[in-house]
Amino acid sequence: MGWFLVRGWAFLVYLFMFLPVAVVVLLSFNASQFGSFPMTGVSLRWFAELFSNEAILRAFRTSFILGLCTAMISTVLGVLASMALVRYKVPGRAVISMLLIAPILIPEVVLAVALLLFLNFLSLNKSFGMLLMGHVVFTLPFVVLVVQARLVAIKREYEEAALSLGANPVQTFFQITLPLMAPAIFAGMLFAFTISFDDITGTLFWKPGGVETVPTQIFAMLRNSISPEINALGTVMILLTVGLPLLGAAIARRMAGKINT
Amino acid sequence: MGTVTLENVSKRFGGFTAVHPTSLHIPEGSFLTLLGPSGCGKTTTLRMIAGLLDPSDGEIFIKGKSVNNLPIYKRNLGIVFQNYALFPHKTIFENIAFGLKYRGVSKQETARRVRDVLDLVQLPHVADRYPKALSGGQQQRIALARAIVIEPDVLLLDEPLSALDANLREDMRVELKRIQHQIGITTVFVTHDQSEALAMSDEIVVMSAGRIEQQGQPEAVYNTPATEFVARFLGASNVLPATTQVMAAEDIQVETNHFGRLVLPRKRAPQIEGEGRSQLIVRAEKVHVEPAGQTMDGAISVPGRIEAVDYQGQAVRYFVRVGDTQLQALNMIKEHPFEEGAEVSVNVRGWDCTLLPEAAA
Numbered sequence: 001m002g003w004f005l006v007r008g009w010a011f012l013v014y015l016f017m018f019l020p021v022a023v024v025v026l027l028s029f030n031a032s033q034f035g036s037f038p039m040t041g042v043s044l045r046w047f048a049e050l051f052s053n054e055a056i057l058r059a060f061r062t063s064f065i066l067g068l069c070t071a072m073i074s075t076v077l078g079v080l081a082s083m084a085l086v087r088y089k090v091p092g093r094a095v096i097s098m099l100l101i102a103p104i105l106i107p108e109v110v111l112a113v114a115l116l117l118f119l120n121f122l123s124l125n126k127s128f129g130m131l132l133m134g135h136v137v138f139t140l141p142f143v144v145l146v147v148q149a150r151l152v153a154i155k156r157e158y159e160e161a162a163l164s165l166g167a168n169p170v171q172t173f174f175q176i177t178l179p180l181m182a183p184a185i186f187a188g189m190l191f192a193f194t195i196s197f198d199d200i201t202g203t204l205f206w207k208p209g210g211v212e213t214v215p216t217q218i219f220a221m222l223r224n225s226i227s228p229e230i231n232a233l234g235t236v237m238i239l240l241t242v243g244l245p246l247l248g249a250a251i252a253r254r255m256a257g258k259i260n261t
Numbered sequence: 262m263g264t265v266t267l268e269n270v271s272k273r274f275g276g277f278t279a280v281h282p283t284s285l286h287i288p289e290g291s292f293l294t295l296l297g298p299s300g301c302g303k304t305t306t307l308r309m310i311a312g313l314l315d316p317s318d319g320e321i322f323i324k325g326k327s328v329n330n331l332p333i334y335k336r337n338l339g340i341v342f343q344n345y346a347l348f349p350h351k352t353i354f355e356n357i358a359f360g361l362k363y364r365g366v367s368k369q370e371t372a373r374r375v376r377d378v379l380d381l382v383q384l385p386h387v388a389d390r391y392p393k394a395l396s397g398g399q400q401q402r403i404a405l406a407r408a409i410v411i412e413p414d415v416l417l418l419d420e421p422l423s424a425l426d427a428n429l430r431e432d433m434r435v436e437l438k439r440i441q442h443q444i445g446i447t448t449v450f451v452t453h454d455q456s457e458a459l460a461m462s463d464e465i466v467v468m469s470a471g472r473i474e475q476q477g478q479p480e481a482v483y484n485t486p487a488t489e490f491v492a493r494f495l496g497a498s499n500v501l502p503a504t505t506q507v508m509a510a511e512d513i514q515v516e517t518n519h520f521g522r523l524v525l526p527r528k529r530a531p532q533i534e535g536e537g538r539s540q541l542i543v544r545a546e547k548v549h550v551e552p553a554g555q556t557m558d559g560a561i562s563v564p565g566r567i568e569a570v571d572y573q574g575q576a577v578r579y580f581v582r583v584g585d586t587q588l589q590a591l592n593m594i595k596e597h598p599f600e601e602g603a604e605v606s607v608n609v610r611g612w613d614c615t616l617l618p619e620a621a622a
Contacts, residue, residue, distance in 0.1 A: 155344065155346065157343075160313055160342070161342060163313075164338055165360030165363065165408075166334050166360050166363035167334060180349070
């Protein structure tokens with residue numbers, strides 16, 4: 001009886017969390033003029049309109065490029081930082097580690113304002129580069145955490161064996177360490193991309209005038225009216241931000257399965 | 262192939278000295294074992310020879326050349342690690358060929374050498390598999406193959422057998438010795454297992470707390486331990502207080518509380534220089550337990566009582582009370598082992614014992 005109540009309650013909580021998402025997805029196929037119930041028929045009309053909306057397409061392109069660049073830069077920096085922190089004796093590594101992780105712990109608004117003030121202090125204008133920098137700061141901790149955890153688990157003996165066989169440290173990194181880290185690097189890259197693609201708080205502060213990412217575009221559109229196009233856009237976003245990590249996790253699992261001892 | 266020489270090599274980690282200044286010479290082609298309990302500095306010594314650790318002091322020579330400033334990847338060593346460290350993302354062929362790639366060996370030559378070394382370790386059919394598809398013993402052989410295919414000057418083995426189960430370990434021990442003998446490579450072997458050390462080594466170096474306790478051939482180290490530590494570490498030994506009384510040309514007479522007067526040959530007491538207090542070392546297998554009242558030729562017999570019995574199949578280990586001391590006796594079983602509480606006769610022969618000065622303890 002007690003368990004029945006617990007299960008029922010849990011079910012209600014999940015319903016409360018996911019029903020709105022389901023409604024958005026459902027209504028995106030609504031043929032009606034208005035983005036609300038009742039449904040008048042099933043249609044892909046709003047998806048069609050979505051993909052002919054120049055502003056939205058531009059936002060998609062921006063988000064995509066921003067996410068890709070963020071993922072690339074964060075991953076390279078994250079891998080290098082992890083290597084240094086895990087494999088070498090860096091003075092003050094505890095502090096450096098803490099500073100790298102800090103952006104996750106600090107509320108995003110505070111981080112956003114801080115970076116903005118810092119740019120003002122340096123009298124730098126907002127630009128795509130600055131937006132990118134903000135996203136890198138914000139996604140780096142995730143990459144560092146994932147890659148570091150993996151690197152700690154890779155036994156030093158693999159690298160020592162490679163060195164003893166005549167590979168120099170650089171060859172050892174590319175032949176042994178990097179392939180063994182690959183699943184984590186891949187996962188970190190996906191994390192960085194999805195977080196960047198999803199982000200709105202920081203982006204609102206950092207984006208230069210006239211540049212919109214998908215989340216800021218949705219936000220702007222909502223201020224005018226609730227167009228059913230937003231439902232379609234929401235569905236596409238859900239597909240991307242849920243589907244990508246799932247796909248990534250599956251690929252990472254396959255890669256890890258092949259190399260795990 | 263080459264010699265390895267350590268000259269006053271030491272290693273400190275902060276305030277802790279892992280290896281006190283140590284000198285060691287390993288002749289070409291010989292199999293030397295660093296034996297000791299964990300934390301005795303044996304692995305640190307091996308890692309310094311390998312170039313995985315820099316010595317704090319002293320100099321290391323391989324083939325007569327100082328290698329202190331030579332990084333590990335230029336030392337031309339074969340290392341086998343405790344957990345094998347086969348590259349999990351490479352096939353067995355790629356694992357073994359890894360070292361050849363950095364030595365400019367041609368494709369055909371690589372293929373031939375990998376095939377030959379796989380034959381040598383008796384695993385000719387696994388080249389295309391991944392390490393995780395092999396058993397522990399097979400991975401061990403591949404790790405060895407990968408280390409020797411590059412024709413290293415020295416082979417370093419870091420507890421390579423300790424991850425295997427007991428039966429396999431004894432097989433691999435014979436196998437490893439066969440391969441080492443066949444290619445005649447200078448080998449440094451690190452282990453905490455005395456039976457591995459005794460079975461495989463040309464020379465054993467017993468270490469404790471960062472210092473060499475004794476160095477010598479297995480039989481010498483086993484039969485004439487130089488310190489109480491060595492006596493206790495290699496096999497079970499009884500250590501009894503004794504007093505050296507008469508020093509003759511050939512023999513030494515010793516007075517003990519438990520066995521009265523024993524006569525030892527002088528070569529059993531190389532460190533004894535005069536009369537005085539000393540320590541009598543009696544190996545457990547040299548303490549013969551017989552039915553009460555029975556004596557043995559040339560032995561001192563005293564009565565004792567069995568306090569505990571550790572039955573091992575073909576042999577049995579007794580804990581026997583003699584006077585105020587409990588002695589260990591490791592005996593072959595003739596018919597049935599004695600039972601706990603049995604009154605027995607305990608026999609020790611003088612020439613089976615070793616005498617150490619008390620200060621050596």
